[in-house]
Structure formats: C-alpha cells, structure tokens
Amino acid sequence: MKIAYSHLVQHIAENPSIEDISDNLFQLGHEHEIDGNIFDMEFTPNRGDCLSINGLLRDLAVFYTIDLNQDMYTEKLDELLIDFENLSESTCPQISFLKLEIDQVPEIYKDSLDSYFLDLGLNKNNFFTDVSNYLSYETGQPTHCYDANTMSGKLVFHEIEKNEVFETLLDKKITLTSKNSVFSLNNKVINLAGVVGGKSTSCSANTKTVLIECAFFQPEAIIGKSIKYDIQSEASHKFERGVDPECHDGVLRRFINIVSNHTNIKDMYIISYKSKDSPITQIPVNVSKINQIIGINISEKEYLSYLSKLDFVIEEGFIKVPSFRSDVKTQNDLAEEVARVIGYDNIATSNITIPSNEKSNHRDIENKLRYFLLDHGFYEVINSPFVSLSSEEAIKVDNPLDSNREFLRTNITNSLVDNLLFNERRQKDSIKLFEISDIYSSKNALLKKRKLSIIASGRVGLNYEEFSKKINKKYLTTLFQKILSNEVFDFKVLSRDSLDTKIKNEIISLEVDIDMFSNDILSYKEISKPPEKFNQYSRISDLPSSIKDISYSIKDYSKTQDLQDLLLNYKSDLIKNIYIFDYFKNEKEEEIKIGFRFIFQSKKMTLKSAEIELVYNDIVRQSLEISGISIPGM
Amino acid sequence: MSSSKDILSPKLIKDSGALHPINHMKDSIMNLLVSFGFEIVDGPEIETEEFNFDMLNIKKSHPARQMHDTFYVENKSNLLRTHTSPVQIRGMLERKPPIAFISGGKVYRKDDDATHLPMFHQVEGIYVDENVNFAQLKDLIYKIIYSLFGEDVQLRFRPSYFPFTEPSAEVDILSKEGKWLEILGCGLVNPVVLENCNIDSSKYSGLAFGLGIERIAMLKHGVTDIREFYKSNLDFLSQFK
Numbered sequence: 073m074k075i076a077y078s079h080l081v082q083h084i085a086e087n088p089s090i091e092d093i094s095d096n097l098f099q100l101g102h103e104h105e106i107d108g109n110i111f112d113m114e115f116t117p118n119r120g121d122c123l124s125i126n127g128l129l130r131d132l133a134v135f136y137t138i139d140l141n142q143d144m145y146t147e148k149l150d151e152l153l154i155d156f157e158n159l160s161e162s163t164c165p166q167i168s169f170l171k172l173e174i175d176q177v178p179e180i181y182k183d184s185l186d187s188y189f190l191d192l193g194l195n196k197n198n199f200f201t202d203v204s205n206y207l208s209y210e211t212g213q214p215t216h217c218y219d220a221n222t223m224s225g226k227l228v229f230h231e232i233e234k235n236e237v238f239e240t241l242l243d244k245k246i247t248l249t250s251k252n253s254v255f256s257l258n259n260k261v262i263n264l265a266g267v268v269g270g271k272s273t274s275c276s277a278n279t280k281t282v283l284i285e286c287a288f289f290q291p292e293a294i295i296g297k298s299i300k301y302d303i304q305s306e307a308s309h310k311f312e313r314g315v316d317p318e319c320h321d322g323v324l325r326r327f328i329n330i331v332s333n334h335t336n337i338k339d340m341y342i343i344s345y346k347s348k349d350s351p352i353t354q355i356p357v358n359v360s361k362i363n364q365i366i367g368i369n370i371s372e373k374e375y376l377s378y379l380s381k382l383d384f385v386i387e388e389g390f391i392k393v394p395s396f397r398s399d400v401k402t403q404n405d406l407a408e409e410v411a412r413v414i415g416y417d418n419i420a421t422s423n424i425t426i427p428s429n430e431k432s433n434h435r436d437i438e439n440k441l442r443y444f445l446l447d448h449g450f451y452e453v454i455n456s457p458f459v460s461l462s463s464e465e466a467i468k469v470d471n472p473l474d475s476n477r478e479f480l481r482t483n484i485t486n487s488l489v490d491n492l493l494f495n496e497r498r499q500k501d502s503i504k505l506f507e508i509s510d511i512y513s514s515k516n517a518l519l520k521k522r523k524l525s526i527i528a529s530g531r532v533g534l535n536y537e538e539f540s541k542k543i544n545k546k547y548l549t550t551l552f553q554k555i556l557s558n559e560v561f562d563f564k565v566l567s568r569d570s571l572d573t574k575i576k577n578e579i580i581s582l583e584v585d586i587d588m589f590s591n592d593i594l595s596y597k598e599i600s601k602p603p604e605k606f607n608q609y610s611r612i613s614d615l616p617s618s619i620k621d622i623s624y625s626i627k628d629y630s631k632t633q634d635l636q637d638l639l640l641n642y643k644s645d646l647i648k649n650i651y652i653f654d655y656f657k658n659e660k661e662e663e664i665k666i667g668f669r670f671i672f673q674s675k676k677m678t679l680k681s682a683e684i685e686l687v688y689n690d691i692v693r694q695s696l697e698i699s700g701i702s703i704p705g706m
Numbered sequence: 707m708s709s710s711k712d713i714l715s716p717k718l719i720k721d722s723g724a725l726h727p728i729n730h731m732k733d734s735i736m737n738l739l740v741s742f743g744f745e746i747v748d749g750p751e752i753e754t755e756e757f758n759f760d761m762l763n764i765k766k767s768h769p770a771r772q773m774h775d776t777f778y779v780e781n782k783s784n785l786l787r788t789h790t791s792p793v794q795i796r797g798m799l800e801r802k803p804p805i806a807f808i809s810g811g812k813v814y815r816k817d818d819d820a821t822h823l824p825m826f827h828q829v830e831g832i833y834v835d836e837n838v839n840f841a842q843l844k845d846l847i848y849k850i851i852y853s854l855f856g857e858d859v860q861l862r863f864r865p866s867y868f869p870f871t872e873p874s875a876e877v878d879i880l881s882k883e884g885k886w887l888e889i890l891g892c893g894l895v896n897p898v899v900l901e902n903c904n905i906d907s908s909k910y911s912g913l914a915f916g917l918g919i920e921r922i923a924m925l926k927h928g929v930t931d932i933r934e935f936y937k938s939n940l941d942f943l944s945q946f947k
Contacts (some may be wrong), residue, residue: 452943
C-alpha cells in the first residue's frame with residue numbers, strides 16, 4: 073500500500089523527517105520502501121488495522137503527538153427507508169447505508185481529497201467513487217457507492233451457491249461459482265460483497281444521488297475471491313485482513329463532511345443494521361507475565377503507558393482491546409505490543425544454554441553413502457518431485473502448477489536420466505550423479521520410502537588411468553562390493569532407444585531403499601571432506617565447448633615435470649579445463665609419451681576456430697621451448 | 707594407456723564429486739545447531755491439514771490455506787507440507803519438556819519464478835522449557851547468525867507475524883552493498899500451539915526459529931538465480947567442493 077509522507081506528517085506535531093518516520097515504522101514492524109516521498113508499505117496479514125493513514129498514525133502515536141484533525145458531520149441524520157434484507161448476518165453482522173443527493177457534481181477537488189489524487193498520482197473515476205476510495209485510504213474502511221437511481225426494488229445480502237454471470241464495474245464478466253457472498257437487487261447479483269461492485273448499479277460522472285454501503289464482512293467470506301476471479305481489489309485486501317466493525321458511523325459522517333466541502337447536499341438519510349455487538353476482548357493487567365515473556369523488567373506504570381498510547385483502555389485491572397485490533401487476544405499479544413514499542417533491537421539479550429542431547433545417529437548410513445559416492449567422483453543432485461507421467465501408484469496433485477507437473481514422481485531414476493542427458497548435451501563425457509530423497513506412492517495407503525538412486529555413464533574418470541575405461545555394470549558392482557561385500561546390488565543398463573541422444577555410452581543405474589544398507593557402510597573411511605568454505609560461484613557458460621588434444625614425446629625424462637608445470641597451470645579465459653588423459657613410459661625406446669586435453673569454452677561468445685588456434689599455437693610454442701620435448705607429427 | 711608405476715608418472719588426479727550446495731548448507735546449519743544441543747527430528751513431506759495448519763494455529767481463513775498457495779494431493783485429503791513446522795508439532799507430541807530439536811528438509815509452495823521455486827528447503831528449531839523468553843531467543847539468533855556470517859555482521863530484529871509464534875520477529879542482516887536482507891523468522895511459541903501439543907503453557911514457554919536454506923546459500927555462494935541450484939549442471943555443481 074502506498075502512503076504519502078505528506079499525508080502522515082501533516083498530523084504529527086513534531087514534524088519529523090521521512091527518514092525518522094521510516095525508522096520508527098521499521099521498529100513497529102511495518103516493512104516498507106521509500107520512493108521519493110511515498111512509503112510503499114508491506115503490512116503483515118494480522119495488521120489490517122494499519123491499512124490507512126489513520127491506522128498508521130494510531131501506531132505512530134507511540135513516538136509522536138498525533139492530531140487527526142479530520143472534521144466530520146455531527147448533526148442528527150434522518151433514517152433511510154430502504155427495502156433491504158440481510159439473509160446472512162453471521163457473514164455480515166453490521167452494515168450501514170447512507171443516501172445522499174447533491175445539487176451539482178463538483179469539477180474541482182479540494183483539500184485532502186485533492187492531495188490524495190495529486191500526491192499519489194492516481195486517476196480519478198467519478199466524484200462519489202473518488203470520495204469512497206479516499207476514505208478507504210484515510211480510515212481503512214472500504215465503502216461501496218451505488219447510483220441510487222438504479223437501486224429500485226428489494227436489496228438482499230446473502231450467500232449463494234449457484235453459477236451466475238456478473239459484470240463488474242470494471243467491465244469484466246465473471247461467472248460466479250461455488251459459494252459467494254453477494255448483494256442482489258430483485259434477485260440479480262449486483263455486487264460481489266467486499267470485492268467488487270457491478271456495472272449495472274455503479275456510479276457515473278453524472279450521478280447526483282448515491283447509496284453508500286458501509287459493511288463489516290467476516291474475513292472468511294471474502295478470502296481468496298479476488299484471486300479466484302482475477303480481480304485487483306483493495307477492498308477485498310482490507311476485508312480479508314479485518315476492518316474495524318465499530319467505525320461505520322464515523323466513516324459515513326466523514327463521507328458527508330467531504331461531500332459537503334465540495335458541493336451542496338440536498339438530502340441525506342442513514343440506516344444501520346447490527347445483528348450482534350462486536351466482541352470486546354479484555355485481558356488482565358499482569359506486568360510480571362509481560363516481563364517474563366520478553367525477558368525484561370519494566371514497571372506496571374511504564375507498561376500501561378505504552379498500551380495507552382496504542383489506544384488500549386485500562387479499566388479495573390483489565391486491558392480493553394480497541395475494536396480495530398482484532399489480532400490482540402492474549403498476554404503474548406500484549407507482550408509483542410510492548411516489545412514493539414521498546415524496539416526489538418533495544419531488548420538486551422539473555423544468555424541461553426540448551427540442555428545437551430545425546431549424540432544423534434541421524435542418517436549416519438545415508439551420510440556415509442554420500443561420502444563414499446563423493447570419493448568416487450559422484451555429484452549429488454536434487455530434483456523436483458513434480459512430473460507429468462502418471463503411474464498406477466503416483467500421487468496426483470489436485471492443483472498442479474501446470475499439466476507437466478501433475479504427479480509426484482515414483483522413482484528418482486527418471487529425474488537422473490534427464491540430468492544425464494542435460495549434461496551430455498553440454499559435452500560432458502564422464503557423468504556420475506546420485507540423489508537421495510523421500511519417494512511417495514499410494515496404492516491402498518500412502519507409502520513413503522527413502523531411496524538412493526545413482527546414474528553413471530561415459531568415462532570412468534578424467535585422468536590418464538581412467539580416461540579410456542568406460543563405466544559399466546562391472547565397474548560399479550566392483551566399486552560397491554569393495555565396501556559392501558555382503559550385499560547384492562541390482563545395477564541396471566538403461567536403454568537409450570527412447571532417449572533423444574546419439575551418444576552410445578552405456579547408462580548404468582541403481583535405485584534402492586536406504587533401509588537395505590547394513591551397518592557395514594559405517595566402517596568406510598571417507599576421503600572427501602565437506603568444503604571448508606563457501607566457494608563463490610562463478611557464472612557458467614552455456615555456449616558450446618571445443619576439445620584440443622596434444623600428445624608429447626619426452627626423451628629427457630627430467631623435463632616431464634616442467635611440461636606439466638607449464639601446461640596444467642596455463643591460463644587463458646578461453647580454457648575451461650586441462651587434464652592429462654594419457655601417459656606411457658616406453659623403457660625400450662627410452663621415451664615418455666604424455667597427452668594433454670584442453671577444453672575451450674568462453675562465457676561470452678561461441679569460439680571461432682581462429683580464436684582457439686591462437687591459444688593452441690601459444691601452448692605449442694611455449695611447450696616446445698622446453699628442450700628434449702617434441703610433438704610427434706609436428 | 708598407463709605403464710607400470712614409475713617415479714616420473716604424473717600425479718594421478720581422481721576427481722572427487724561434491725555435495726549439493728543446498729544439502730551442504732543444510733548440513734552445516736544443522737551441525738551447528740546440534741553443537742548447541744539440539745536433537746534432529748524428521749517428518750513427512752506429505753502432511754495433513756491438521757499438522758500443517760490447524761495445530762499451528764493457522765486458521766481456515768489464512769491465505770496460506772488457499773489452493774493458490776498450497777499444493778493439495780489426493781482430493782485434498784493431504785497436502786505437501788508448506789513448511790517444516792509440522793515436524794515441531796509431531797516432535798512436541800512425542801516428547802515432554804525440556805524439548806530442543808531441529809528439523810530440516812524440503813517444503814513446497816505454489817510459486818515459480820526467478821526468486822521462488824515450488825520446492826525449497828528449510829531448517830527449523832524449537833526449544834521448550836520453563837521460563838524461555840524473548841531475550842534468550844535473541845541470544846540464540848545472534849549465536850546462529852554470527853556462526854554463519856561472522857561476528858562483524860550487522861543484524862536487526864523486526865516485529866513480524868506468524869500464527870504459531872507470538873511475539874514474532876524477522877531478522878535481517880546488512881549486506882556489503884548496504885541493503886538489509888531477510889535471513890530468518892523466529893518468535894516465542896504461541897501458547898495456543900503448546901496447548902495443542904498437550905504442553906502446559908502456564909508452566910512452559912518455547913522459542914522457535916526457521917531459516918530458508920536457498921536464500922542463505924545464495925548469499926554465501928553469490929548465486930543470483932535460485933533456479934541454478936536445480937539444473938543439475940556439472941559445471942555448476944563442481945564449483946562447490
């Protein structure tokens with residue numbers, strides 16, 4: 073909600089700066105950003121009472137001297153005769169109607185009405201709607217204006233459960249479905265209560281006779297309607313969070329005052345319906361409880377002075393909660409009020425010691441497995457559980473984000489296959505992934521299983537011992553048997569026939585329940601350690617990479633290390649990775665053959681051959697400067 | 707092809723894998739909290755409305771319970787937990803005070819953009835004992851934040867609203883760029899919630915806190931798009947060893 077600094081400060085005697093008000097708003101828990109002279113407020117959902125100038129000023133009264141200085145009509149008003157029936161008093165326990173007839177529609181706005189539109193850069197609509205919108209901003213109470221000349225017949229407030237097309241005053245046709253709270257005129261819906269009025273009874277620029285409805289709706293009746301019907305509605309935002317049930321007379325008298333400041337009122341009538349009194353919350357005065365909750369030591373006098381500033385009334389040992397604070401019901405709620413006034417940051421800390429629990433063996437087997445896999449080059453992944461494919465056991469999401477995410481996965485392997493293909497498309501030729509996750513299924517009852525799934529394909533490793541070895545069932549079976557000799561693992565070779573890929577490497581997968589692992593794994597001594605620091609992420613490239621291999625012949629063995637030092641530390645923005653993919657010492661020929669692989673990839677552009685050649689030629693030139701080294705064929 | 711072992715052979719570099727950065731961050735935070743004395747408790751990701759909402763004092767009218775915020779499954783008989791707080795309910799029902807435990811894991815909300823995902827991770831903690839107060843909660847939060855971000859970090863507490871805590875607070879830290887960034891939510895356990903878990907709220911009080919793992923991981927690693935965590939791109943994952 074946008075609130076102009078000038079609209080607040082005009083009521084504050086101390087004339088504070090925007091920064092000063094901002095600091096105090098934060099202390100009170102009212103998050104906001106400042107755009108020029110406008111506060112863009114974000115209130116917590118329990119503070120519907122703050123969604124107005126007056127509401128915010130009520131809270132700021134703990135810091136400043138507030139003078140609302142808002143005139144209202146004080147004379148007695150004649151009773152309105154209206155054919156109205158409230159068939160759902162539990163939803164709308166209080167409602168008032170004011171009927172006004174004016175001489176002329178004013179063309180120029182004055183005072184606070186004028187500055188409301190000017191300072192917030194808002195578009196005007198028609199006079200009565202504009203006054204209604206302004207009053208909602210000033211008081212927090214939405215009102216709805218009907219053109220009184222369209223309102224002949226019986227007006228009913230009720231809850232309906234039938235499909236009915238309703239055209240809003242914003243020219244949008246919506247079909248009401250399920251249960252809705254509405255106003256009907258002669259059995260036709262004219263207003264989706266608390267959300268938006270209808271076109272057939274809306275005010276226009278020519279409206280001179282208006283019927284103003286001012287109501288309290290239970291939040292439960294309004295909530296979710298604006299999203300359901302895709303309607304932007306400030307009124308529903310306020311009703312959903314709760315408005316002050318006791319403000320109607322004041323708001324409508326303020327309405328009269330603003331109208332009368334702009335034009336002559338010929339006639340005015342009012343009527344109020346109240347099916348039951350609003351409940352009054354009273355909480356016993358108990359400062360020691362407040363001190364205990366917060367961990368402070370304030371006097372009762374200080375405590376009560378804080379609450380008085382927030383309009384709480386202290387009577388006969390009880391604290392009477394004002395009607396606009398429906399969120400305050402308990403001693404803890406009052407403690408929060410006090411803590412806000414003191415300022416959370418001004419409350420001193422008090423040392424805490426948590427009684428120690430015995431060492432938890434939480435997921436020890438799972439963690440050992442993770443580090444075992446890490447030691448053998450596997451990367452942990454996390455996938456979304458939402459999938460498009462159904463299976464007999466898949467759990468269906470009632471309200472999916474889209475049809476591609478309608479079910480919960482019943483296995484992890486399919487997600488890992490997608491991860492594998494994703495990385496193969498990025499020219500990765502050694503891929504080892506695993507994921508551990510809860511998997512849910514439902515046949516007769518909900519079934520939860522914690523599973524490990526692994527997938528691997530391509531080269532065993534990117535080093536000269538493993539480069540030419542391909543991952544297969546035997547490799548993975550041997551790996552697992554090394555540490556779990558008593559357990560049998562059913563590694564599977566997945567077919568690539570249905571996959572969108574031309575790569576032929578075997579895909580090996582395993583998916584097992586974590587429960588099937590015995591404690592044998594706990595004796596495994598892991599090599600990998602958790603990272604010591606949180607590495608800064610370097611942006612990755614989605615551009616294609618190119619590979620260049622160089623094989624050297626070394627006759628002077630002592631130069632082997634020099635060549636490695638040069639090439640493995642070679643720096644270029646165009647090179648992503650360098651490793652030794654081949655090494656062979658031929659004792660007979662007294663020659664070492666060593667092969668280096670260079671992966672070229674830019675973060676900025678697709679590399680051209682010439683750009684790669686430039687770096688490649690520099691590598692060759694520098695390496696051949698080492699004596700006793702040659703590149704066969706060059 | 708390699709030859710038999712010789713002293714000139716290059717150092718054999720076998721690439722180790724890496725933990726997922728989100729799981730690593732979750733583990734780091736949970737290990738820290740375990741060192742403070744908390745026990746780890748797990749709970750299901752598919753929950754009932756009773757545990758996810760009702761027992762936590764989240765009323766039927768609360769926006770979070772609408773179909774546009776929560777994933778419901780199997781004809782609304784269950785839902786995907788929207789936070790790890792239902793584990794606190796389950797944990798409190800199974801224990802007697804003093805109680806101190808944490809839970810961490812996946813949670814689900816109906817969101818999908820550059821800063822929100824339908825699945826993300828939380829770690830939550832709860833401590834219930836006699837005379838637990840807000841000043842102690844602050845002390846615990848300072849200890850957590852200082853351990854995560856260093857003792858130089860500036861932080862502030864702001865009043866906030868969670869139906870299951872009262873008073874409630876959100877905690878921000880000041881970034882190097884001078885912006886306040888929300889890091890965690892916390893508060894004193896609402897007595898209604900204690901009573902729902904058969905804990906005498908006139909005798910016991912509790913504190914609770916919850917952290918969004920992705921947000922902290924993004925800050926610590928300098929990742930700006932949350933979606934990067936879940937592409938399973940080896941070029942991304944290999945940076946977090």
